[in-house]
Amino acid sequence: MSAVLDTHGHADHGYHPGGIMRWITTTNHKDIGTLYLWFSFIMFMVGGVMALVIRLELFSPGLQWVDPDFFNQMTTMHGLIMVFGAIMPAFVGFANWLIPMMIGAPDMAFARMNNWSFWILPFAAALLVISFFTPGGAPGVGWTMYAPLTVQMGMGMDLTIFAVHLLGMSSIMGSINIITTILNLRAPGMGLMRMPLFCWTWLITAYLLVATMPVLAGAVTMTLTDRHFGTTFFNAAGGGDPVLYQHIFWFFGHPEVYIIALPAFGVVSQVIPAFARKPLFGYASMVSATAGIAILSFIVWAHHMYTVGMPVAGQLFFMYATALIAVPTGVKVFNWVATMWKGSLSFETPMLFAVGFLFLFTLGGFTGLVLSLAAVDIQLHDTYYVVAHFHYVMAIGAVFAGYAGVYFWLPKWTGRMYDEALGKWHFWLSVIFINITFFVQHFAGLAGMPRRIPDYPMMFEVWNKISSVGAFGFGISQLLFLYIIVSAIRSGEKAPDKPWEGADSLEWTHLPTPAPRHSFHTPPVLK
Amino acid sequence: MASSSARRTAAWALGILGAAFSGLALGLEWNLQPAVTRIAADIHDVHTYVMVLVSVIFAGVFGVMFYSVFAHRKDKGHQAAQWHENTTVEVLWTAIPLVILVVIAWPVTKVVVAQKDTSNPDLTIKVTGYQWKWGYDYIKGEGEGISFISALATPRDQIEGRAPKGEHYLLEVDHEMVVPVGKKVRVLTTAADVIHSWWIPAFGVKQDAMPGFIRDLHFRAEKAGVYRGQCVELCGKEHGFMPIVVRVVSQDEYSKWVGEHKKALAAAADDPARTWTLDELKRRGEQVYAANCVACHQASGKGTPPVFPALDGSPVVNGPRQAQIDIVLNGKPNTPMAAFGGQLNDVELAAVITFTRNNWGNRIGDQVLPAEVKALRK
Numbered sequence: 040m041s042a043v044l045d046t047h048g049h050a051d052h053g054y055h056p057g058g059i060m061r062w063i064t065t066t067n068h069k070d071i072g073t074l075y076l077w078f079s080f081i082m083f084m085v086g087g088v089m090a091l092v093i094r095l096e097l098f099s100p101g102l103q104w105v106d107p108d109f110f111n112q113m114t115t116m117h118g119l120i121m122v123f124g125a126i127m128p129a130f131v132g133f134a135n136w137l138i139p140m141m142i143g144a145p146d147m148a149f150a151r152m153n154n155w156s157f158w159i160l161p162f163a164a165a166l167l168v169i170s171f172f173t174p175g176g177a178p179g180v181g182w183t184m185y186a187p188l189t190v191q192m193g194m195g196m197d198l199t200i201f202a203v204h205l206l207g208m209s210s211i212m213g214s215i216n217i218i219t220t221i222l223n224l225r226a227p228g229m230g231l232m233r234m235p236l237f238c239w240t241w242l243i244t245a246y247l248l249v250a251t252m253p254v255l256a257g258a259v260t261m262t263l264t265d266r267h268f269g270t271t272f273f274n275a276a277g278g279g280d281p282v283l284y285q286h287i288f289w290f291f292g293h294p295e296v297y298i299i300a301l302p303a304f305g306v307v308s309q310v311i312p313a314f315a316r317k318p319l320f321g322y323a324s325m326v327s328a329t330a331g332i333a334i335l336s337f338i339v340w341a342h343h344m345y346t347v348g349m350p351v352a353g354q355l356f357f358m359y360a361t362a363l364i365a366v367p368t369g370v371k372v373f374n375w376v377a378t379m380w381k382g383s384l385s386f387e388t389p390m391l392f393a394v395g396f397l398f399l400f401t402l403g404g405f406t407g408l409v410l411s412l413a414a415v416d417i418q419l420h421d422t423y424y425v426v427a428h429f430h431y432v433m434a435i436g437a438v439f440a441g442y443a444g445v446y447f448w449l450p451k452w453t454g455r456m457y458d459e460a461l462g463k464w465h466f467w468l469s470v471i472f473i474n475i476t477f478f479v480q481h482f483a484g485l486a487g488m489p490r491r492i493p494d495y496p497m498m499f500e501v502w503n504k505i506s507s508v509g510a511f512g513f514g515i516s517q518l519l520f521l522y523i524i525v526s527a528i529r530s531g532e533k534a535p536d537k538p539w540e541g542a543d544s545l546e547w548t549h550l551p552t553p554a555p556r557h558s559f560h561t562p563p564v565l566k
Numbered sequence: 567m568a569s570s571s572a573r574r575t576a577a578w579a580l581g582i583l584g585a586a587f588s589g590l591a592l593g594l595e596w597n598l599q600p601a602v603t604r605i606a607a608d609i610h611d612v613h614t615y616v617m618v619l620v621s622v623i624f625a626g627v628f629g630v631m632f633y634s635v636f637a638h639r640k641d642k643g644h645q646a647a648q649w650h651e652n653t654t655v656e657v658l659w660t661a662i663p664l665v666i667l668v669v670i671a672w673p674v675t676k677v678v679v680a681q682k683d684t685s686n687p688d689l690t691i692k693v694t695g696y697q698w699k700w701g702y703d704y705i706k707g708e709g710e711g712i713s714f715i716s717a718l719a720t721p722r723d724q725i726e727g728r729a730p731k732g733e734h735y736l737l738e739v740d741h742e743m744v745v746p747v748g749k750k751v752r753v754l755t756t757a758a759d760v761i762h763s764w765w766i767p768a769f770g771v772k773q774d775a776m777p778g779f780i781r782d783l784h785f786r787a788e789k790a791g792v793y794r795g796q797c798v799e800l801c802g803k804e805h806g807f808m809p810i811v812v813r814v815v816s817q818d819e820y821s822k823w824v825g826e827h828k829k830a831l832a833a834a835a836d837d838p839a840r841t842w843t844l845d846e847l848k849r850r851g852e853q854v855y856a857a858n859c860v861a862c863h864q865a866s867g868k869g870t871p872p873v874f875p876a877l878d879g880s881p882v883v884n885g886p887r888q889a890q891i892d893i894v895l896n897g898k899p900n901t902p903m904a905a906f907g908g909q910l911n912d913v914e915l916a917a918v919i920t921f922t923r924n925n926w927g928n929r930i931g932d933q934v935l936p937a938e939v940k941a942l943r944k
Contacts, residue, residue, distance in 0.1 A: 100735065101727045108803045108870065174872040181800045187777060188760040188802060191902050193873060266900070275778020281761055282776065316640070318650040346763060346798075347774050348781035351682045355675060362667045366660060373659045376627060379634045383646035386635075394635070398628060405620040412670070414677035415613050417772050418598060418606075421763065421798040486595035487767040489798040492806030494725060496736045496796075498595045541646075 063158070066150035067556060068135045071157050073452070075132030076445070078160055080521070082124030083438075085168075087514050089117040094476075094510040097503045102494055110493035111179025112195075116167060118182025119199070122299070123206045124164050126437050130302035131213050133444055134241050136452060138217060140546035140554060141235045143226025143563045148219040149212075156212035163205035170195035170202075181491060183292070186273030186284040189262050196266065200259045207252040214245035226545075228565035232326070235544040236319060239326050240305030243333045247294045247301075250337075255291040258284060282347050289340035297336045299433060301329060303400075303440030304371060307393045309544065310443045311375055314390035315382030316541035321374040328367035328374075335364050345416045354413040361411035365404070372401050387539075388462030392443035395470050396436055403431025406481065421491075423502075424484025430477045442469070442520070449524070450538045451546055454553030455531030461523050468516035475509030599767040602793060602814070603785045606770030608677045616670055623666075681770075684784040687752035689745060695755070695762025695775035695797065697904055698804035698861065702743050705754075709824040712831075715909055716741045717857055718807050722865070725807070737794040740857070742811045744827075746820035750786045759897075759904055763799035766812055774799055787814040802902055803874075804861045842913075844920065844933045851921025854914045859922075862902065867926040873902065878926035887934055890919055891942050907943060912936040 056064055065071060092113050096104045105113070135153065139146055147153045170177040175193020178184070189196055221242045225234070261272040262284070271277025273284045312319045319325065341349060341357040349357075375397055386394070406428040410416050419425060442465075450456055483502040488495055495503065536552045546554060549563045601607040638644045689707035693700055699717035704710055719738040723729035732738070745751050755764050755775035765772040769785040787793070795810040815823065842850075856865075863869045867878035877883050882890050894915060897905035906915065916934045923930040 100731060102725055103727065106803075106870065107806060108873065111800070111803065111805070176873075179803070185761060185800070188800065190900050191760070191802065275776075280776075280779070282779075315638075316646040317648065320650050321652075321656055322650070324656050346772050347776070348779075351679055354678050354682070358674070358678070359671060362671060365667060366663050369663045370656070370660055372627065376631045376634070377652075377655070378650075379631060380638065381644075381647040382634070382638050383640040383644050384635065384638050385640040394631075397631070401624065401627070405624055408620060408670075409613065409616055412612065412616065412674045414609055414674050414681060415616070417681065418609055418613075418767060418770060420772060482594070482596035485597050487599055487795070489765075489796050489806075491800045492796070494736060494806050496734075497731060501594055 064154070066146075066154050068139050068147045068150070068153065069452070069554065069556065071147075071153050072132045072134075072136030074157050075128045075135060075160075078157070078164075079125050079129035079132060082120050082128070082164060084517070086117050086120035086125055087517065089113045089120070091510060091514050093117065094507040096493055097495070098507040099504070100495055100497055100500055105493070107493045108179055109176065111181075111491070112171070112177040114491050115179055115181055115184075115199075116171075116177050119167060119202075120164070121434075122182065122295070123203070124160075124167070126299050126433065126441070127206075127210065128160060129441050130241075130244075130299070130306075130437075131210075133237075133302065133306065133441075133448075134213075134217055136448065137546065138220055138238055138241060139224070140550060140558045141238055141544050142221060142224060142229050143545055143549070143559050143565070144220060144224035145557055145559050147216050148224055149216045152212050153216055156209045156216065159205050159209040159212075163202040163209070166198045166202035166205070170198040173198065183285075183288060184259065184262065185288075186262060186265065186281050190266055190274075197263065200263050203259045204256055207256045210248045210252050214248040217241055217245040218249070226559065226562035226565060232323070233565075235305075236308035236322065236325055236329075237302070237305035237544075240301040240308070240329055243329050244298050244301045247298050247333055247336070251291040251294045251298070254287060255295075258287040258291065261287075282344070285344050285347060286341065289343045290337075292343065293340040294333070294336040296429075296432070297332055299437050300400075301333070303396070303437045304329065306440045306444040306447075307375065307396055309542075310389050310393040310447050311378050311397075313447070313539045313541040313543070314387065314393070315379050315384055317378060317382040318543075319374070320377035320380075321370070324370055325374055328370040331367035332364060335360065335367070339364065342411055342413075342416070345413045346420045358411060358413040362408065365408050365411075368404055372397065372404075387446075387459060388457070388466055389443045389447035389539075391463065391466040392439045392446065395466065396439040396443060399431055399439065399470075399474075400436035403428055403436060406431065419484060421489055422484035423480040423488045423490055426490050427477045427480035427484060430480075435473055435477070439469075442466075445524070447539070448546075449527060450534030451550075451552055451554055453528050453531070454534055455527050456534045456538065457523050457527040457531060461519065465516065465519050465523060468519065469513060472509045472512035472516055476506050476513055477509070479505045479509075601770065602768040602787050602789050602791070603770055604788070605677065605680055605785070606768060608680070609770045612674055612677055615673070619666070619670065681783075684752050684782045686750065687784060688749040690752045690754065691743065691745075692754045692756065692780075693743075693764055693775065695757035695759075695764070695801065695808075696909065697759050697802050697902055698797075698808040699858075700739075700762075700764070700797075700808065700810060701758075701909065702741075708746075708821065709827075712824065712827055714741045714831075716743065716811070718809060720807075722860070734794065736807065737796070737809045737811065739809055739811045742792070742813045744813045744815060744820065744823050745787065746817045747787055747790050747814050748817075750784060752782055752784045755781050755783070758908065759902075760801050761799050762797050762801045762808070764795075764810060765798045766793050766795040766810060768793045768795075769812075772798060787812075790814050790816060807861070842917075842933070842935070844924070844931075847917045847920040847933055848924055850913070851917035851919070852925075854910065854918040855921055858906065858910070859918065867922070867928075877922050878928060880928075883922050883928055884930060887919070887923075887932065887938065888942065890923075891915070891934065891939055894919060895939070895942060896944070912939040912943075915939045 096110055173195045176195055178192040178196040178199050180188045221238055264270040265272055271279040273279045273281045308319055339361040342361040479502040483499050488499045534552050537547050598610050601610050690705050692703040692705050699715055701715050704712040716739045719740045720736055724731045755773045757775040757777040762775040771783045771785050773781050773783040791814055793812045797808040862874035863877050869876040895907040897903050913936045916936045916939050919934045
C-alpha cells in the first residue's frame with residue numbers, strides 16, 4: 040500500500056503536461072471526473088436539442104417541420120444519447136471525483152484504465168452522430184432497437200451497434216475500477232458499513248453494470264449478424280423469434296433503470312442529511328434496500344412486454360415481482376423523509392434539487408406501480424403515460440439528483456461558490472417547466488395517445504401544446520445552469536473549507552477546499 | 567430580491583398550469599376512454615381504485631415531509647434531533663406496503679386471468695399488420711371468407727396542412743372491421759414484416775402482432791358504435807398513420823353487412839379475363855399507387871432516397887418487366903419494401919406496375935398484363 044502512495048507522491052512532482060495533453064493523458068481521478076461531467080453536459084445539450092425537435096413537430100397536429108423518418112431518428116438518438124451519453128457518464132463522473140475522497144484513497148485503483156474508459160466515450164458519441172450523415176441516416180427504431188425493424192435500417196444502424204459496444208466496454212471498465220477501488224483502497228478503519236451511502240449505491244450499481252452490459256452487447260451483436268451474416272436469431276422464417284430480442288434487451292434494460300437511479304439515490308442520501316443537519320436515518324436499511332432493489336431488478340424485465348402475448352402465469356409472475364420493488368423503494372423514501380423530520384432544515388440550491396427529486400421521483404414511482412399491474416398496463420403500454428412515467432424517474436429523478444450533486448460538491452471541486460440566488464432561479468424554473476412538460480403527458484396517454492408518433496389525432500392537441508411550451512422553457516432554463524457554473528469557476532467567491540454545516544464525509548472533514556490534486560498521500564486517521 | 571421575483575414567476579407558472587387543468591372542465595380528454603366491454607370496465611375500475619390508494623399514500627408521505635419543511639427549519643431556530651434509527655418504525659414501513667400490495671394485487675389478478683381467456687369465441691378474425699396498414703381475414707363464424715385490407719383514409723393534404731383537418735383526423739380508414747354487438751370476438755394477430763400492435767382503447771385490448779407468430783386477444787362489445795385506435799408499436803416511417811377502426815353493429819345489420827360485403831366484393835373484383843387498355847390500366851394503377859405506394863415513393867415518384875428510392879428514372883422501373891414484377895410481388899429483403907403479392911390481386915399489381923412505367927419521366931409505353939403477374943406468382 041505505501042509503495043503505491045509513494046509512486047503517486049513522485050508523479051506529483053514529475054510529468055505534468057499542460058494544455059490539451061493534460062486532459063488526454065491524465066490518470067488523475069479528479070481530471071477524469073471533470074471530463075466525464077463536461078462530456079455528460081455536452082451530450083445533455085445535444086440530446087436536449089433532439090427532444091426540442093420532437094416537441095416542435097408535436098406542437099401541432101399535422102406534419103410541419105420534419106418528415107416521419109427523421110422524427111423516428113430523433114426519438115431514437117434522443118433516448119440513446121440521454122441514457123448512455125448524458126445520465127450514465129454524469130454519475131460515473133461523480134464516482135470518479137468522490138469515491139477516492141470519501142473512502143480515504145489516493146486515487147482510483149486502475150488509473151490508466153480510468154483514462155481509457157473515459158476516452159472511449161467521445162468516439163462512441165461520434166459514431167452516433169456520424170450515423171446521421173450515412174445513407175439512410177441514423178436508425179429510426181427507438182432506443183430499444185427492437186428486431187426485426189432493425190434489419191430494415193441503413194448503415195447508421197451498424198454505427199449505432201458499434202457505439203453501443205464501445206459504451207458497454209467503457210462502462211464495464213469503469214465498473215471494475217469502482218468495485219476494486221471500494222473493496223481494496225479504503226483507509227484503515229473505513230469499514231464497509233461506515234462508507235457514505237453514495238459509495239454503497241455505486242458499489243451495487245457497478246455490479247449491475249458488469250452483469251448486464253455484456254447482455255446488451257450480445258443482443259446488438261445478434262442484431263448485427265442478423266443484418267449482415269444471414270443468421271436468423273430474431274426471424275421466424277429461420278427458426279428465430281423477434282420476442283427473444285425483447286427478452287434479452289430488457290434483461291439488460293430493467294437493471295439499467297436502476298443503474299441510473301441508484302447513484303442518484305446515493306447523491307440524495309449525501310445531500311439531505313447535510314441540509315437537515317442530522318444523520319441519515321436507517322443507514323443499514325438503506326444499504327439493504329439498495330441491494331434488494333438491485334437483486335429484484337433482475338427478475339422483473341418482462342413487465343416491459345405485457346403485450347407481447349405471454350401466458351397468464353408469465354403476466355402474473357412479472358406483475359408480482361415488479362410490484363415488490365415498491366417495498367425497498369418505499370423504505371428509501373420513508374428514510375429520507377425521516378431524515379428530514381425534526382432536523383434543522385435549510386434550503387440552499389442542492390437541498391432544493393434533492394427535495395424536488397424526492398417528491399417527483401416518488402410521483403414517477405407511483406405511476407410505475409400503476410404500470411406494473413399487467414391488466415392496467417394493457418391500456419397504458421406504449422402510450423404517452425409511459426413516456427411521462429419514465430421521464431419523471433429519469434429526466435426529473437436522475438437529472439435533479441445530478442444537479443443537487445453538482446451544486447453540493449462544486450465548492451469542493453473548484454474552491455469557489457456558485458451564485459445562490461441564481462441557483463434557486465435555476466431550480467424553480469426547472470421544476471415548473473419540467474412538470475408542465477411531462478405532467479400533461481399522463482393525460483394524453485390515458486386518453487390514448489401512442490408514443491413515438493410524429494402526428495396525432497386532434498383530441499390530443501391541447502396536451503401536446505402545453506407539453507411543448509414546457510419543454511422549450513426547460514431547455515432554455517438549462518442555459519442558466521451553464522452560466523452559473525462557468526461564472527462560479529471563473530469568478531465565484533472563494534469557498535470555505537466546509538461551506539455546508541451538516542456535511543460529514545471525509546472529503547469535507549479531512550481535506551481542504553478546493554481538494555488537492557492527490558487527495559490522501561497517507562491514509563487519513565479515522566476514529 | 568431574486569428569490570421573491572422567483573416566487574412571482576412560480577405563481578405565474580402555476581397559474582398557467584391551473585388554466586390547463588381547468589381545461590378538464592371544458593371536456594378535454596384526460597382519462598381512459600369510456601369502456602364498451604366488461605374487461606375494459608374492470609380495467610378502469612382497478613385503475614381508479616389504485617389511483618385513489620396511491621394518491622392517499624402520496625399525500626400522507628409528502629404531508630409529513632412538507633410539515634417538516636415548514637416546521638423544522640433552521641431559520642425558525644429548530645434544533646436537529648440526533649436519532650437515526652428505530653427498528654419498530656422500520657419494520658412497520660416495510661410490512662405495511664407489503665400488505666397494501668396484496669390488497670392491490672388481488673382484484674388485478676382476476677382481470678389478468680379474464681383477459682387471457684380467449685376460449686369459445688363466436689367469431690374469429692385474423693388481423694395482419696403490414697407496413698403500414700392492417701389486413702383482416704374473417705376465418706371462423708358468420709362472415710367466414712371475408713378478407714380485406716384497411717388503410718388510412720385521411721388525405722395527405724390534411725396531414726401536410728394543405729386542407730383543414732377532419733373530425734376523425736388520422737383515425738379513419740377505407741375499410742372498417744365490422745363485428746356484431748354482444749358476441750365474443752377472438753382476434754388473432756400476426757404481421758408480415760415487423761412488429762405492429764393492435765389496440766382499441768374502448769375494448770381494453772392491446773396485442774402485439776409478431777411476424778411469423780400468431781397471438782390472440784378477445785372482446786365482447788356491449789354497445790353498437792364506431793371505436794378507434796392506432797398501431798402502438800413503432801413499425802417504421804408511417805407508424806403514426808395506420809389506424810384501426812371497428813364498427814360494432816346489431817346482429818341483423820351484421821348479417822346484412824356480410825351479405826352485402828360478399829356481393830360487393832364479387833362485383834368490384836377486377837375481372838382478370840378482361841382486356842385492358844393502357845389508359846385504363848394507368849388510371850386503375852394510379853388509385854392503387856395512391857393507396858399503397860405514395861407514403862414512401864411519394865406522389866412525385868421521387869421517393870426519399872436512399873431508404874425509399876425514386877421510381878422516376880429508376881433502372882428497375884425502366885428495365886425488364888419481369889424484374890419489377892418480382893420486386894413488387896415478393897418485396898425486397900431487409901428493406902421496408904413489402905411483398906405486395908398477398909395484399910393486391912393480379913389486376914391491381916399489373917395496373918400499378920404499368921402506372922409506374924408510364925408516369926413522371928418514365929415513358930416505356932408497354933403494359934403489364936394481369937396474366938403476366940399471375941404467371942410469376944410463386
